[in-house]
Amino acid sequence: MAPDDLRALLPFMILAASPVAVILAIAFYRGHALSFIISIAGLLISFGSLFYSFRYAPRAVTPLLIIDRYSLFFTGLILLATLAVSLISFGYLENRSYRRGEYYALLLSAALGASTLVASSHFASFFLGLEILSLSLYAMVAYTRGSRFSLEAAFKYLVLASVSSAFLLFGMALIYSYAGTMELAGLALVSRAGPSVFATAGLAMMLVGIGFKLALAPFHMWTPDVYEGAPAPVSAFVATVSKGAVFALLVRYFSAFSLHDYPYLFWVLAGISILSMLIGNLLALLQNNVKRILAYSSISQLGYLLVAFLASGPQSFAAVSYYLASYFVAMLGSFGIVAVLAGPRGELVNLEDYQGLVWNRPWLAGIFTGMLLSLAGLPLTAGFIAKFYIVSAGVQAGQWALVLVLAASSVIGLFYYVRVIAAMYSKRLEAVPYGEVPVGGGIAVAVLTVALLWLGIWPSTLIGIIQRMIYGN
Amino acid sequence: MNLMANTLGYPILSTLIFLPVFGALLIALLPRSAEPLIKSVALITSLLAFAFSIPLFTNFDKTTAALQFVERANWIPAFNIQYFLGLDGISILFVLLSTLVTILCVLISWNSIKNKVKEFYIALLIIEGAMIGVFCAMDFFLFYIFWEAMLIPMYLLIGVWGGPNRIYAAIKFFLYTLVGSVLMLVGIIALYLYADRTFSIPALMNIRYPLSMQFWLFWAFFAAFAVKVPMFPVHTWLPDAHTEAPTAGSVILAAVLIKMGAYGFLRFSIPLFPDAAKAMTIPMLALSVIAIIYGAVVCLAQTDLKRLIAYSSVSHMGFVTLGIFAMNIQGMEGGILQMLNHGIVTGALFLCIGMIYDRTHTRQISDYGGVATVLPVYAGLFMVFTLASIGLPATNGFIGEFLVLLGGFTAQRWAGVLAATGIIIGAGYMLWLYQRVFFLQVNAKVQGLKDINLRELVAVVPMAVLVFWIGVYPNAFLSFLHPSVQNLLNRVHPGAIEMSTLAEFLKKILA
16 A cells, blocks of 8 residues: 555545544543544544545545545535534533433544445445444434434334345345456446346345435335434434435446446336435425424435436536535534424424424524525525536436426425425414524534525535536646 | 616616615614614615616616616626626516515505514515516526525515415415426526527527427426416416415515516517417417406405405406517507506505505405595595506506507407406496495494505505506606517517417427
């Protein structure tokens, strides 16, 4: 391993060292604030070192990892999202009496798993990254272990994620037996060699596994329960970082397939996309729990992302990257609000709890409105530019059916976002025990709001970064 | 469409758009308890915006169809999206109407909005900025943003300060509008990609699109604009929204918001898809005539003052679309003038109803009677607007309806004839309404009410002045329109005027 390899890996090494530092610190002194500060510092230093390792990119570090602009961009996104989650978590955990320090070690290793995923170029690193991520998440989902829902969610997640990992592994094995290589680039060989039973079965199984991780319909059943049961900051993490990392990987390697040579693959994915958009948006209409609404919303958002993915080509890369960034901001912000509002007595998740929020917590209600409107894709928010990107990628590829389903289902989607907003702006019914707004969470949602508007009004900066990432120079 | 530099030396359109937004921000910073200050800031902002819009009126070059007061800057270079504003003869009058109406809305809400005053004026001013933006935007992306930016504050205006059934009305309004808008967005993106990545409206208008594309996009845009107008089958949100909205909301809806649909037809549907629009003339005229007659007949059955005026809007907007889709100069100019007239008259009628509602807190027609005895000045003003709504000569309604009927008759004889019956029914319901509210026995509920006060007088008198101004000397306003409308018609009928039928058009597409 050349020294330059290590330099290129620096952000990952720092990220790997920080959970260790957190655990060591706990061994000497157990303090919530200390663990929090160490993890923030680790994330920030790791983020800063991205710019350093950028100079050595692109570089294949061992056959397992590839450090290029694409992986650095998504690692950066993951680090920032994790930073936001830790800020939100700090205030959230302060109100709870569990052992709090270890949470940050889990959070950081989950982030490490996610970054490994986006940088992986080999089945082994893909699987390792996914398992590091999932194992940390099992524990994080169950972190408020006094709550029945939390335990139920963790158990459900454990069982289903393990099943999906098994599918994924079996699919990898089949593809290996066919292509004779474990490198993800080998997927391209599969596509070039023409159809075969092994390759088809392997791909199908991998898609099932990935579909579970991304919570695409019809593999979405676990999402609402897990999001509902998990602590709000963890739901935010599951909805954004864990999905985003898997999607980034999907885009990088499955776009090597020319989907036109594999029409059945295209149609299966198109079907999954349509199903996710419709199921996500329609079932969200029936929910009365804000976290479940957000869960169904995230199912439909992933369906939108598949539309861009299916458009293929550089335009689709850009659309996916922008959409993920804006989806991260809006989802983190929405769950952030749920977390920030949670008082010592528990989270407020029923729609009735949000009744008249604007007259008690005007800023939080305004921010939540912005986040929801961004998820709905209304102008002046990041979500609009993102949706525009996706629709234009879809129209350019001539996928009218997908685009029209997207348009129709986003109108359905609007209905439940508006329901939440309508609740917030309606008359206040009775005194709801809102907690004090914690400083960390407050800062996080405020920064996310600025990001939301900035990406919505002045998207050129991020578009510039994304285009440099895709086209080089 | 040509461009013409801004002759004023400062970015007047941006000023007009962002001044109200700035005012809203200022109000957001004021403490909730400082209500008089909040109201004054809102009033001053709306007055300033109106003052800034006067140079538009005086400096507009009426001899050209070119865009004027143009501002142009790159906004999102990656998509070739520009911050591109400009006005022509079709849009200028609506900017003026928007700034005027906002002042009246501030005045009429002065005492009638009692809770959440701060948020109310913030929403109102943001709506003003977005309204002006819609009429000024010359970049499709920017247009869409303003178009949608109106929705949220308007939704809140109805949903928070509205009547008892406000949530239902607000959500209905929101969803109806959004279904159309989303289809339009897909259409806009299709145009953008076809035109090699430009959103510039003047550039898009220089392209003649293939027939099948025109056909599909015409309907995509129709979905957005027909809902806004509202045209016949999709009009049902309007009576609910009007009835439940606070007075200022109803006034803005009637005066400006629903004009955006008709403006969209004029600005986009017809010039971008002229062949499709020509082929769709018959269905469009039929829908307009149905709206005219159906709206008028339904008015006869209403028991609620605001609902009645709301249905009369459906009928009057039928005249507007009739004029527009007549596709000749009389019809179009009449249609545009009728948009302006409807904004003035119906806006004023809603203002008047708001005034009496503030006193009696009922909108049921049966709760009134003999109002003319108790509030004579008010009754006189209401009479002016009633007559203008009927279209009596010397009022603005006459000029508009006359031109529309002339255009409609020239285009399709049956359309003109049927539309004229709508006027007769219109006279029926308006006079009957006036009789039931202002004459007859003095109802106990209106006994001893105070007549109109100075603030209210200031709010309605400008509208009454406009009624007669346009009625007696319409050329002051029509002269703005000629070059732009002529330019539009030249695009629709490049050679001699020829109407193709729907069947021929479909044959051409399928061939």
